[in-house]
Amino acid sequence: MSTNKHRIPDMKNSPAETATGDAELFSNAGDFEHQLPSRRDATIMMVDDEETTIDVVQMFLEDAGYTHCITTTDSTQALSMISELRPDVVLLDLNMPVVSGFDILTHMRSDPNMKHIPVVILTSSTDGKTKLKALELGATDFLGKPVDSSELVLRLRNTLTAKAYQDRLAFYDGLTGLPNRRMFMTRLQRALQRAHHENKNCVVMHINLDRFKQINDTLGHSVGDLLLKLIARRLETSLRPDDMVMAGEALGPHGNLFRIGGDEFTVFIPDIGNVENTTQLAQRILTLLAKPCNVAKQELFLTSSIGIAVFPDDGHDLDTLLKHADIAMSHAKQQGTNTYQFYSKEINARTERRLSLEHQLRKALSRDEISLHYQPKVDFASGQIIGAEALMRWMHRDLGMISPVEFIPIAEETGLITELGAWALHTASVHCKGWHTAGLGALRVAVNVSSQQFRQPGLLQTIEAALREAQLDPKHVVIELTESMIMANPNETVTALRMIKEMGLKLSVDDFGTGYSSLSYLKRFPLDELKVDRSFVKDIPGDADDAAITAAIIVLAHSLGLSVVAEGVETAEQLAFLKNVGCDEYQGYFFSKPLPEPAFVERVKRAQHD
Ligand code: C2E
Ligand code: MG
Ligand code: MG
Numbered sequence: 001m002s003t004n005k006h007r008i009p010d011m012k013n014s015p016a017e018t019a020t021g022d023a024e025l026f027s028n029a030g031d032f033e034h035q036l037p038s039r040r041d042a043t044i045m046m047v048d049d050e051e052t053t054i055d056v057v058q059m060f061l062e063d064a065g066y067t068h069c070i071t072t073t074d075s076t077q078a079l080s081m082i083s084e085l086r087p088d089v090v091l092l093d094l095n096m097p098v099v100s101g102f103d104i105l106t107h108m109r110s111d112p113n114m115k116h117i118p119v120v121i122l123t124s125s126t127d128g129k130t131k132l133k134a135l136e137l138g139a140t141d142f143l144g145k146p147v148d149s150s151e152l153v154l155r156l157r158n159t160l161t162a163k164a165y166q167d168r169l170a171f172y173d174g175l176t177g178l179p180n181r182r183m184f185m186t187r188l189q190r191a192l193q194r195a196h197h198e199n200k201n202c203v204v205m206h207i208n209l210d211r212f213k214q215i216n217d218t219l220g221h222s223v224g225d226l227l228l229k230l231i232a233r234r235l236e237t238s239l240r241p242d243d244m245v246m247a248g249e250a251l252g253p254h255g256n257l258f259r260i261g262g263d264e265f266t267v268f269i270p271d272i273g274n275v276e277n278t279t280q281l282a283q284r285i286l287t288l289l290a291k292p293c294n295v296a297k298q299e300l301f302l303t304s305s306i307g308i309a310v311f312p313d314d315g316h317d318l319d320t321l322l323k324h325a326d327i328a329m330s331h332a333k334q335q336g337t338n339t340y341q342f343y344s345k346e347i348n349a350r351t352e353r354r355l356s357l358e359h360q361l362r363k364a365l366s367r368d369e370i371s372l373h374y375q376p377k378v379d380f381a382s383g384q385i386i387g388a389e390a391l392m393r394w395m396h397r398d399l400g401m402i403s404p405v406e407f408i409p410i411a412e413e414t415g416l417i418t419e420l421g422a423w424a425l426h427t428a429s430v431h432c433k434g435w436h437t438a439g440l441g442a443l444r445v446a447v448n449v450s451s452q453q454f455r456q457p458g459l460l461q462t463i464e465a466a467l468r469e470a471q472l473d474p475k476h477v478v479i480e481l482t483e484s485m486i487m488a489n490p491n492e493t494v495t496a497l498r499m500i501k502e503m504g505l506k507l508s509v510d511d512f513g514t515g516y517s518s519l520s521y522l523k524r525f526p527l528d529e530l531k532v533d534r535s536f537v538k539d540i541p542g543d544a545d546d547a548a549i550t551a552a553i554i555v556l557a558h559s560l561g562l563s564v565v566a567e568g569v570e571t572a573e574q575l576a577f578l579k580n581v582g583c584d585e586y587q588g589y590f591f592s593k594p595l596p597e598p599a600f601v602e603r604v605k606r607a608q609h610d
Helices: 022-026 051-063 075-085 101-110 128-136 149-171 181-197 212-219 221-238 275-290 318-334 345-364 404-414 417-437 451-455 459-470 483-488 490-502 544-559 572-580 597-609
Strands: 043-047 068-072 089-093 119-123 141-144 202-209 257-261 264-269 293-295 298-300 304-311 340-342 370-379 385-396 400-402 444-448 477-482 506-512 529-532 563-566
Touching: 043 051, 043 075, 051 068, 051 149, 068 075, 075 089, 075 101, 089 101, 089 149, 101 119, 101 128, 119 128, 119 149, 141 149, 149 181, 181 202, 181 257, 181 264, 181 318, 202 275, 202 318, 212 221, 212 298, 221 257, 221 264, 221 275, 221 293, 264 275, 275 304, 275 340, 304 318, 318 340, 318 345, 345 385, 345 404, 370 417, 370 444, 370 597, 385 404, 385 417, 385 597, 404 417, 404 451, 417 444, 417 451, 417 459, 417 477, 417 597, 444 506, 451 483, 459 477, 459 490, 477 483, 483 490, 483 506, 490 506, 529 544, 544 563, 544 572
Parallel strands: 043 068, 043 089, 089 119, 119 141, 304 340, 385 444, 444 477, 477 506, 506 529, 529 563
Antiparallel strands: 202 264, 202 304, 257 264, 293 298, 370 385, 385 400
């Protein structure tokens, strides 16, 4: 008669941790042979309705040094026990009442959480059909009944070794030897639960190498691989448990370091103590990774960006924490790389809007949501409109008007600026030609060109094509470049500017006064016009300093043969002052806001009749 009986050994370590021997796997880096778990730690589960068989096998196992055995004679309970306790191997009897060994095996193989657990079938049957059926259903091995002790130990050893190898492949990154994303997701669940019970704060730190793709693309993947290994070792040393006072209980000598993607590493800190500790660690990692890397006889300079999410404030589960650390990391990159950033709701909202705008901007042109508005430029001497600055507008179908201050940087970062910029040059040229044809006078159109656009090789051809298609004389087009753009790369800029100039266009320095260039330095560049930034104009004539600077800029610019345009003129006082100090042209709300093209045409006509 069989009694229904489960025996679960008293295990200090939870079975989930010992189940795959991962506690051990965690603790060894280096070559694979040394990373196999001590198989005596393995949890072995036995399902057999005959208690005597269980007793005999258990005795053999204990003699061989296996101390973690779970047994049951009740096959109806077997599946739930396996699912909950996740043994390293199951010894399974086939002939059992109600639920057979075949049933259990079939179930296990269709359950993603159990399908990788090896199953050794215990059978007294020598019948080939039974064996074949068990193999078909996914049995790993067979053991004849009555069980022979040496055969049992040998088959177990082989099965556990194969399992350890599989785990190694599944849970570790082959290149760096670090635990991988899967390990992160499965093993840290318990650490979070513990932190929850003990009311502690954990940290997920997401580290991404800056411009790693560029290195991979230019120097080749083998150099990239070496670099990743080197970075992994560096991170490991910076995270040594004894070095990490606040680390609390480290999960292993890797620190709690994972490689979760190509150039993405994650550090998990089970108990941060205080925020100061986290920022110190982040800073230390940044400094360490920014040191030059000697790889393949080259000295490479690399920086990284770090995003930080804190449990439980920034998320209750690993998925959310990882996602939020990732968002914070993207934000750190936008801040200019080589920096760290904590996750926050504001960052999240901003990042989400940004991602959504980025996505939508790709469709904006084809959806006809982009247009150009024109702000009149007025000549001080004659009071006439002599041209206009083209300013891009994005009328989003749901979000309404989006400022170029927001979407131009996105366009730059995503490369969409090439397309948008070419469209603006083309559209502005066509409009300008239209004004001429309509008899509005020899109006000029000014088009803003951003730094990305300026650096890309096809710019000259784009300008040339726009003018040709519009049949517009180049002398009517002004290209506006910001002061900081010109100064960022003066030597290359001079060459590019000369070529544009030779094509017959005019060149203007936008936002002058916000950078650090001196006027005499600008003499090197073939410029025609200088636009005094709105920040100076704003407080004149009241602010004596700004008034003096503006007056001086105008005098110096004239001495260099540049004409001066004042930006952002809003009041009659500003206008009077600027006229008095000899400014050549102005634009601003005082005369007119930027207008849709038809309204601009009307405005010019009205001015001509006044
Ligand atoms: P910007 O080239 O310096 O343009 C002048 C900005 O000042 C415009 O802002 C204009 O609407 C605003 N403005 C003009 N008069 C006044 C005034 O009296 N008071 C005040 N408070 N503001 C005034 P907007 O249109 O928002 O454009 C912002 C920036 O976006 C531009 O600065 C330019 O750098 C960039 N941008 C606009 N369109 C384009 C484009 O087609 N291509 C590129 N690359 N950048 C563009
Ligand atoms: Mg401008
Ligand atoms: Mg400006």
